[in-house]
Amino acid sequence: MRKGHSDLSSVEEGSRRGSMRESCHLKKGPWTSTEDAILVDYVKKHGEGNWNAVQKNSGLSRCGKSCRLRWANHLRPDLKKGVFTTEEERRIIELHAKLGNKWARMAAELPGRTDNEIKNYWNTRIKRLQRAGLPIYPPDLCLQVNRSQEESQNAASLPNGDSYASNLLQSDAFEIPRVEFENLELNQGCLSYSPMLHDIPANTMLKRVGSSYGYGLMFPIAHPTKRLRESVSNYFSMPNQLTENAYRKRFDGPFEISSPYDSNLNTNDQPSFGIPPGSDAPLNSNFSPSEPMSGPIKLELPSYQYSDTQEDSWVNPAYPLPLVESVDNLIQSPSVEQAKSDYLTPQNSGLLEAVLHESQKLKTSKDDSCQQSSSTSVLDDVTNFSLNHCEMEFEAHCDPNSPLAHSAASVFSEFTPVSGSSSDEPQFIESILGCNAKNETPSQMAVSRLDDFIGPGQFGHNNGCVRDKPSVTDAIAALLGEDTYCGY
DNA sequence: AAAACCAGCAACCGCCTTTCA
DNA sequence: TTGAAAGGCGGTTGCTGGTTT
Numbered sequence: 001m002r003k004g005h006s007d008l009s010s011v012e013e014g015s016r017r018g019s020m021r022e023s024c025h026l027k028k029g030p031w032t033s034t035e036d037a038i039l040v041d042y043v044k045k046h047g048e049g050n051w052n053a054v055q056k057n058s059g060l061s062r063c064g065k066s067c068r069l070r071w072a073n074h075l076r077p078d079l080k081k082g083v084f085t086t087e088e089e090r091r092i093i094e095l096h097a098k099l100g101n102k103w104a105r106m107a108a109e110l111p112g113r114t115d116n117e118i119k120n121y122w123n124t125r126i127k128r129l130q131r132a133g134l135p136i137y138p139p140d141l142c143l144q145v146n147r148s149q150e151e152s153q154n155a156a157s158l159p160n161g162d163s164y165a166s167n168l169l170q171s172d173a174f175e176i177p178r179v180e181f182e183n184l185e186l187n188q189g190c191l192s193y194s195p196m197l198h199d200i201p202a203n204t205m206l207k208r209v210g211s212s213y214g215y216g217l218m219f220p221i222a223h224p225t226k227r228l229r230e231s232v233s234n235y236f237s238m239p240n241q242l243t244e245n246a247y248r249k250r251f252d253g254p255f256e257i258s259s260p261y262d263s264n265l266n267t268n269d270q271p272s273f274g275i276p277p278g279s280d281a282p283l284n285s286n287f288s289p290s291e292p293m294s295g296p297i298k299l300e301l302p303s304y305q306y307s308d309t310q311e312d313s314w315v316n317p318a319y320p321l322p323l324v325e326s327v328d329n330l331i332q333s334p335s336v337e338q339a340k341s342d343y344l345t346p347q348n349s350g351l352l353e354a355v356l357h358e359s360q361k362l363k364t365s366k367d368d369s370c371q372q373s374s375s376t377s378v379l380d381d382v383t384n385f386s387l388n389h390c391e392m393e394f395e396a397h398c399d400p401n402s403p404l405a406h407s408a409a410s411v412f413s414e415f416t417p418v419s420g421s422s423s424d425e426p427q428f429i430e431s432i433l434g435c436n437a438k439n440e441t442p443s444q445m446a447v448s449r450l451d452d453f454i455g456p457g458q459f460g461h462n463n464g465c466v467r468d469k470p471s472v473t474d475a476i477a478a479l480l481g482e483d484t485y486c487g488y
Numbered sequence: 489a490a491a492a493c494c495a496g497c498a499a500c501c502g503c504c505t506t507t508c509a
Numbered sequence: 510t511t512g513a514a515a516g517g518c519g520g521t522t523g524c525t526g527g528t529t530t
Contacts, residue, residue, distance in 0.1 A: 030498070030524090052515070064515070069499070104518060115518075120497060123520095127495080493529075499522085506516075 027061040031070050035060060039067055040075050073114045080112025084121060092118055097141050 027035075042058045048071065051064030060067065073079075084092070088110055095106040101122075103115035110118065129136055 028500070050515085065501095065517095066499080068516070073498075101519065116498075119519075124495060124497090491530085493527100495525100495527085497523100497525085499524100501521075502519095504516100504518080507514085509511100509513090 026055070026063045026066075028066070031062075031074075035062065036070070036075060039070060043071060043075070069116075073116050078112055079114065084113075088113065089121075092121065093137060093141060096122060097137055 031039075038058050038060045039054065039062075042054050042060070046053070046057070051068040051071075054060050054064060054067045055062060062070070091110060092106060095109055099105050101119075103119040103122075106118050107113050107115040126136060
């Protein structure tokens with residue numbers, strides 16, 4: 001333990017951060033060793049609990065809550081001090097996958113550790129991983145969760161839902177309301193590995209767009225100007241002891257393989273990205289409770305969120321799709337409309353979905369006047385759909401009231417050359433968009449990459465259908481640096 | 489050497505639940 | 510039954526000290 005606040009000897013120092021509450025004269029701020037001694041003595045005599053009586057009976061000028069916290073987090077004799085062991089870290093990761101931010105329950109599983117300790121550890125870890133552009137959970141755990149989820153689903157007739165958790169972790173079963181994680185982003189898992197995005201064939205991308213599979217296209221950014229103090233390999237002091245390279249290598253394959261459309265589909269044994277279907281935890285979702293996404297930012301091109309109604313399809317498509325799908329198949333397939341309805345169902349109550357749903361409603365009313373004829377190709381339909389969503393997401397990003405605006409701000413802060421002088425930036429953008437930043441404007445780059453994904457000419461300039469949606473191009477351009485848009 | 493950045497940590501805040509009179 | 514008090518919990522803030530630029 002570093003120099004503790006309790007080492008402070010004077011009341012003045014102790015109250016440096018806090019201030020005496022004028023009304024009741026209860027001290028705040030760091031505890032002094034004297035106060036600690038008083039509290040320990042009191043608990044020895046009277047036992048834990050009734051914390052408000054401490055002040056009355058011992059003369060300690062601390063509120064009951066503060067006493068309880070101090071005792072629980074620092075003075076309890078059974079506390080285990082020091083850094084977390086590898087086993088403890090592994091356990092925390094497992095428990096978080098299982099419980100989410102239930103620090104107290106996690107602490108109950110880790111003797112000698114406090115919820116505050118675990119919470120601090122986790123939040124620090126999250127920040128590191130975000131910066132590194134790595135998923136929150138190691139692939140081993142994702143795989144475990146996947147498998148356990150399958151087993152859980154297969155054993156749906158069991159009287160309670162704990163089989164999943166117990167199978168996963170071979171530990172005590174908890175009942176975790178599924179709703180706990182329903183609003184979490186689902187596509188973060190792709191974040192770290194999107195350098196491979198440009199390797200995804202355009203037709204595959206198109207098929208993905210036309211499906212309800214939740215492939216969020218996101219770009220990992222470990223900000224080039226930000227350093228990582230520790231080796232990334234330290235973040236996963238799991239039994240596998242994956243180094244960063246090993247970790248990425250391990251993921252590189254599955255990223256492509258795990259596409260339900262790829263020919264070498266081999267789903268069951270591959271770690272999946274993002275959240276395993278129906279997982280109770282935000283696996284690899286990149287959230288931070290205390291700060292906007294600062295490391296990896298998300299730049300979502302047409303992104304279909306994972307649908308509650310198609311959990312199985314995330315990793316294990318219940319209905320195997322043709323490995324090579326022709327446009328004709330797409331025409332006959334209801335997948336596009338199905339995807340729309342699935343995606344936009346209000347039952348998808350996630351925040352992003354909710355925003356997009358509202359946006360889609362507005363969009364629908366706007367587009368009534370320019371309905372495409374029935375002869376519109378499915379390709380156009382798919383493209384429109386994807387672009388609509390791109391546009392919708394961008395609109396949401398530009399809405400200062402939108403929660404997505406926050407990440408948009410991150411996008412701008414990361415991408416725009418406002419900061420100006422970093423020589424890393426062109427190279428950085430280049431690495432992300434896979435093109436020469438020196439020769440293309442950001443909007444050109446974006447369109448270029450979208451052409452790669454959707455198909456040449458489908459996006460942007462030549463396609464009449466898309467020309468009806470010039471705002472998408474504008475939006476992307478603005479998103480990537482034209483600072484006249486949305487006030488940037 | 490100084491400034492900036494960052495990780496780690498302790499503690500507070502506010503909300504919610506539980507307990508009890 | 511109800512309202513106040515106590516306790517529990519998760520989120521957040523702010524400080525310290527180490528590291529990097």
